Amino acid sequence: MKPFDFYAPSTVEETLALLDQYQNSVALIAGGTDLTLELNERKASPAVVIDLKPVRELDYIRVENGRFRIGSMTTHASLAGNEMIRQHVRLLHDATRQVGSPQIRNLGTIGGNIAQSSVAGDGLAACVALNADVTLRSVRGERTMNINDFLTGEGVQKRNSLAADELLTEISFPVPDPKHTATAFYKLAKRKSLAISVIAGCLVVTVDDDGICTAASMRAGALGRYPMRFEGAEAYLVGKKLTYNTMLETLPMMHDQVLEANRSRPWSVFYKKEGVQGVFKKLFADVLGQLGLEEVQA
Amino acid sequence: MNKITVHCTVNHKPVVVETEPNKRLLDLLREDLGLTSVKEGCSEGECGACTVIFNGDPVTSCCMLAGQAEGADIITLEGISVDGKPDLVQQAYMESGAVQCGFCIPGMILVTEALLAKNPNPTREEAKQALSGNLCRCTGYTKIVDAVLLAAEKMRGEASR
């Protein structure tokens, strides 16, 4: 590990001041499950490392004005163990409870997962499917933006909008209406624990009282740089009565889209384009069951 | 690079240690404090051999920096035994035949301790879940899970006495 100075501020204010002071030479530890390894392998060599763990004010899960508000330093374990999340946002519950291992879930945070914006970030994929907002703060002020815009932004690390002096502080999204909205997550991976997603399937669907789909969010992590959106499939479902067979009709669209996006990876494209269909079959069955519309074995 | 001073509780004793910040918690424990039961198997949070109990929860110490120990309560395998004798979990591991090469065992035992502190009566499935961040190449996990359940039984027996 190359030398660096270490800071462990206990408030957001102090953190922002340090970020302002050191700018590009800082690496933040939101959990350490990625950064510590990069430091140890000498792949990262920041002059300053700031540990965010003592910033307790960023560790919360609360509901305000119909929105879930989640502090960026909330661990995967806290999210997975949160009863409200489990009841209302199965997608996020299932995504966070399968991250890495129990030990990793005790360290890793949702904010770290989103800020890292890695290809196979399950928490990130879930938040994208939930169409969450993220809040970034710096000494210059605060901004809240949609997570999709966050990901396409050209920030300091090129992988998202975060500027050198900015801190991701909060993730928020509306509390889904349990009668009409169901969410589901399926992790396709090489083993049942300690696994990196091969495909992280995310589905959010909303129906009206007649079971007609009014909104659909279909995403999958690990299929491209950012969680892939199946817009054609989403559009196909909206306005239709939600049945398993109707949902299955979207599979060819997903197949084609994954094939198109992964043509440059001939060794993995076959499995990705077939696997994504298998993953979504399970998600379809899952949400239909949750909504009480249809019982399907997939 | 400025040195840092870390104040924490390790194995029930307060510790103040001056060290370099570019060190992992794993290195702090093994090198600065001589707690070599904490094993390094993968250096990437994958094998769980470097697991310690950190403020009550198991974490992989190869994924943490030394400075992150500030103010923490840390337990390693050295802090488990009672007066130099194996505690009930350690006894259960010995009796169940759960120990082969032993390299994963410190992590396994600490995870077991953390589990049983929160859930004194785990099912077999819950035990497997709890151990799912610790790789073992020798045992196929069966006898380790047996040990967790035996330890739980022993602890319940002791509690009801």
Added chain:
Amino acid sequence: MKRRGTGVGCMFYGVGNTGLPNPAAAFVQVLGDTSVHVTVGAADIGQGSSTMAASVAAETLGLNYEDIHVVWADTMYAPEGGATSASRQTFITGNAVKNACTQALGELKRTASEELNVPEEDLIFRDREIYSGKDDSIRMTYPALMAAMGKKGRLAVGAGYYNPKTTYLDPKDMSGVPYELYSYATCILEVEVDTDTGEVTLLKAVSAHDVGTPIGIKMVEGQIEGGTAMGTGFVISEKIDIDPKTLAIKNPTLSKYIIETSMDVPVVYPIVVSSEGEAGPFGAKGVGEPALIPSIPATVAAINDALGTDFTSTPIFPADIVKAWKEREAAAK
């Protein structure tokens, strides 16, 4: 769609090196207080060769397991042990320990015979006592025997070695005696295969192993359980990837080389089968490698059974499964 399949895998395994000498040795001394030093060259890597040595010594000397202290794998003190490989240490080092103990028993028997007035061949050494096999009221304790040894200025020491009874194989056709004895096993294994994603869930495995005489039941079971995890992983998750240009291993880490976790392994039902024989110490044979082997073909067969495929190559990864299933469906149409 989820489909289940069952597979059978069997094997036999020659214990020790193939058609080559591969001796191992042991030293033993019974001390004045009846505690024992056993020194072996065999490296114990957790499989339990030292525990085996203690068990065989205790059984041979008629002492308790707890009486034995084993020193192992230090070339300064320990005689040649050969490699911890080829499932050979129970058989070969075990026999070496037995031979060393038998030598130490020479003086012990002579002394006990004198003390008890019983012919040496009628003496039984068991559970820290020595008694006549013809009249078990004629007996003495081990401490009393060691006291008698001390008075007579005798030491209970032994050095022993064992080299399996094999021959070199004929270079022309490999004829000869490659191994002195063989271990056997049968595994029956059930999987569930998801034809959409190619995921394989390992359900249950029954694995029966002929180990001759088990030295320790849980030690044998532990080998079988661990071997089954490694054998199933052989087929469904483990593989070294080599970079085609540099020929470097691309996945040298535990995050990229996928071994099974506690959530992946099947429920294993180990069965310890015994068989009669004189070659091994008290009839014991090796199980270290046999423990692994049968679950490999059993897993291949179970996947084939689930899908109606004919996989003949390993590994069988999810992508291979999805591909084979699609081909099968296309052929069915």
Added chain:
Amino acid sequence: MKEYAVLAQDHVKVDALEKVMGTAKYAADYQMPNMLYGGVFRSIVPHAYIKKLDLEKARALPGVACVLDHTAIPGKNRFGIIFKDEPCLVDDKVRRYGDAIAVVAAETQELVQEALDLIEVEYEELEAVSTFERAMEEDSPKVHGDTNVNVTKHLEYGNVDEAWETCDVIVENTYSTHILSHMFIEPDAGLAYLDEQGIMNVIASTQNPHYDRNEVAALLGVPQNRVRVKQATTGGGFGGKLDISVQLHCALLALYTKRPVKMVRSRTESTMVSSKRHPMTMKCKTGATKDGKLVAVDCYMTCDAGAYSSYAPAVIGRAPVHIVGPYDCPNVRCHAVFAYTNNPMCGAFRGFGVPQAAVCHEGQMNALAKALHMDPLEIRMINAHHVGSVIPTGQELTESVGFMDTLKQARDKAAEVMPEALERLKPE
């Protein structure tokens, strides 16, 4: 089974207490006063001559105690369990990615890394042989000497060619198995020091201390009783710690520095350079009568053994003997060819070629069962080894043949715990 006083029951293993207490000392846990850390500079090309090696910058780094290449070796620079074909430090050419070229000892692990970064090497690259097929071509570069054939074996028993006529059913398949890694959880580690008597002490994670001792003695050019190898508590091996890992490098550095030198391989380095499981291809033809009795087996077996022999001669000796599996068969042929390539070195891995052979013989038994509409357990019972069986080397089995009992007991247990699974085995 006889009644035993000690055996066939459960005792707490002799090493269990120290392992559950955390006091067991694995190689990386040793610390000695005045100890240095060692590291290895390795090739990043698979096949090359070394045109230039510059160690001076590394040597000049403060805190570096010594940097050595092959010229420092006082004794033999070739080792290997069966064939001595692997250098301790490359002297003629690089034969695989990760070949050891130079070793460094320094005051801290961090300094070792820095020193390794300062070593400069220029390669003259050669075509890398990456497949068995290429290795066997006449014009392929030769990894060692003048042929890439590492070992061949031929087993011949009965009369295979004449036997086919008497077969009612013949199945022919090609099986292939892949290259795997032991992935013991403890990466290789060890340390070496000269004691007050001038004896070279090596404490290492190993499965093979006496072999290690002999190799260290040969490297240093000293009698075997001037070297002591002590096995540290070893975190698994599965065959992967039978070859030399850090023993020679540590001893060489300790010899020159007169200080204890410890080396702990990273997970990556450990996996990169320790041996691997031999990938094999087995083309196999098996014939049987309509009752399911095996008549003949003919197998052609090839293998890419990688850059060094390691245990390849043991694997190729064992696999043909086991090619029929635990079954009686009067006519057997197995021809096996192992080749050198510039791929990772394959060696001993739990089973020595029998796991590979088992994929073949069990695949063939299942194929026969399918062709004959038999239960796979039944066809195995029909052919099972028993006392009096003769294996394809001509050896008669005289005792301790418990195969039939494993079949029956496995079947009975399966009937109890997985009846539907067992039912599925019955032919349709």
